[in-house]
Amino acid sequence: MASVTSDAAGRDAALTDRRVLVVEDDETVREVVRTYLDAAGFVVDEAADGFAALDAIAACTPDLVVMDRMLPGIDGAEVCRRIRADDDVPVILLTALGGTDDRIGGLEAGADDYITKPFSPRELVLRVQSVLRRSLADYAPEAPFTLGPFHLHPSARIVEKHGMPLPLSAREFDLFAFLLKHPQRAFTRDELLAAVWGWEFGDLSTVTVTMRRLREKVEDDPTDPQVLRTVWGVGYRLDADPDA
16 A cells, blocks of 8 residues: 555645545445545544444544445435534535536535545545645634624634624635625636635536525525625626625
């Protein structure tokens, strides 16, 4: 395994010993994923089905979950929905279902990212590192600020609306925080994919679904958004009355 150790996308000292739960019923795939994550410095727990995953999360909350979409017992999308009911731990779904509807289904269930099988283990490590860097806020602290009814605490990764915290997932927070920092500016979905997800290319429906979920939590009426506006032919823009 020496080649894996030296070539598994490299260790990130800031993420060393972070706990990752791998949920996969295929023992061979699970072993490959565990080996590469071990080599990258993560502490890896394993589960082979959806019920075991929920038990493992309840026993020791991981920093991130890597989970197959198709699991025995209850599938990965349902596990993700149950996680989201109680926790904001980041989730990366592995899916052999390459269709857009299947990927959208995973994102709508609350996944922060997805990777289509077959996948490169090195790519998976890079995705895990990318999601964790954002969710753990292992960067220089940023000062909180207020825009309209929203108060952003960047280092604590909390957004309040009229003093009440919004229950945002890791990616929803990243997207909303980015837009709060750039009000009144329209961004294309490609620009948001690069700025928030760190992807140079990818399925633009990822942005669309995350925006839809975010509106459900941010807007007074998600069917008539007044904060997260659609700019037809361009993308999205955040409008917030600074005097609100």
